[in-house]
Amino acid sequence: MNLHEYQARAILESYGVPVPQGRVASTPQEAQTIAAGLGGPVVVKAQVLVGGRGKAGGVRIAPDANAAAEAAERILGMRIKGIQVRRVLVGRAADILKELYLGLVIDRSRRQAAVMASSQGGVEIEEIARTMPEKIVRVGIDPFLGLLGYQARELAFGIGLEPYLLREFVALASGLWRAFSETDASLLEVNPLAITPDHHLLALDAKMVLDDNALFRHPDLASLRDTSEEDPREHEARELGLSYVRLNGSIGCIVNGAGLAMATMDVIKLEKAEPANFLDIGGGAQADRVAAALRIVLSDPGVRVVLINIFGGITRCDEVARGIVAALQQTGVSVPLVVRLVGTNEEEGRRILAEAGLVAVSSMREAARQAVSLLQSQAPSAAAEEKEG
């Protein structure tokens, strides 16, 4: 789960990490009040869960409260990568002597959390890694000991920090680590971490991603989820416990298992069409889940053919077949359906489908071929939209 900057900075603040004074606003009036309270120049920043807001004009500096209201007026409601801005963060503008980078990540191959620091802040860490890999210092964190003082000092010296900032840097790094581990984060980036002219460190921006699998033990953090930026179908799927990602193609997919769902999308592409979505109904899916999945996929207006691919192991083919038939009866399916059904109780599943006038194929490649040929036999506009998608 991605957090907004204003949410992440509140968490950092509670762990003693210095952040600029500021508050979040959802109207120009609120932005004005906040700016007036802060006094002096402020930065007004769009709060959206996509990157690139600076380039899109979503970050503006305002010399006073009236200018802050104007800036908020311009930013609120604008769209950044298709996402409407609903809130802005109004923060005191800071003078900057130098910009650093400090981030915590999960290092998958070493199976540990790691801190990365760089003297080259203000640009993306991937960019630094590509152009100046020698400017990144990394330390791995022992899961039982946490970030040790000497490791934080190694980072500080590694990025050439002046000794007078050492104590402050070590405190800040250990605060970041505690915030990371105690919230079960999977990413926590402070970029830039500024050195101010009065020789202090200040976290000017914060990016935080929490581990969805750990939210059960952080109900306070789970409630921070902003669903307003989510595709409504993805939201509904998540509520139902289905894993769904919307794409831009024309062939809707319903599959059991994440790996098989990805492979199904790939085989559709191999047959020269585009998948409309990723959807994993999970193991042992019951008829009602299949019906719910079909409803979600069909609610996407781009879907012109639906391909259902089930490899029955724990999932029983007869249950899936009942779900398909139930969905056909409840909602009425307006697009052609291709069903590939093999495995546990396959015969019974085929019989149930046959009674409803559906034929199941047994090969995945053949199912994709049929789906693509059904797509191509539709109105020519379908093929044209496919290309645009």
Add this chain to the structure above:
Amino acid sequence: MSILVNADTRLLVQGITGREGAFHTAQMLAYGTKVVAGVTPGRGGEQVHGVPVYNTVKEAVAAQQPNASIIYVPAAAAADAAMEAIDAGIPLVVCITEGIPTLDAIRVYHRCRERGARLIGPNCPGIISPGQAKVGIMPAHIHRPGNVGVVSRSGTLTYEVVSALTNRGFGQSTSVGIGGDPVIGTSFVDVLALFEADPDTKIIVLIGEIGGSDEEQAATYISQHVSKPVVGFVAGLTAPPGRRMGHAGAIITGSSGTAIEKIAALEAAGVKVARSPEEVADLVAQIDP
């Protein structure tokens, strides 16, 4: 021969009285796996399908000497269950549970390293050595004893490939699901080393997916240490960046972890990479006609 599990495996089932645990215990027993004990705290003294249940792993170990454990405990308690098995000295811990917090999985992995235990998973279908033992949730009937070693990050995608292999007459020495989470106990490289050393494995099938760099590390290892032919498949060529594709570990971050990179790395190491799951069996047939 086979790797990891065989006819001598004495299995403990953690979470044996739960719906999943009880169901799969019956399935594993039916396959001939020696399920010698189960653990559910507070249910000691009961039996599940004739298997004695204990309150703690320590008691189960003292009474039945299991040499492997499989975990069906819900996510919130699964890491603790794994720690209990490791600390009781069980050398092989297979964790089926999906949804374990990553920081918990990291601690379990490092505890395993300290104690010399091996963790398979989490979020995996388990291990089967056809004809000898099934320690997992995979449908047994699609497998046949044979000489193809299968290792995969996925569940049903593995069944798909195994089924295609069996239909073409290629049995399996062992099929290992290493799990779809970002942090897993045993990587492709670990399993490749086991298959390379296993005299009954003649061909290796590796099924990867987007996210992380396990496939790239496998490619490096294959080019340096694996003499047996390897056939691969990598799922997720059409997956968009930044989105989690079902598995917690299946996500392209920035520009890294893409299927294109992984396929290129594997092909550069001499791996024949199939374009669809069904094609895996065709490529195996080309190697062993």
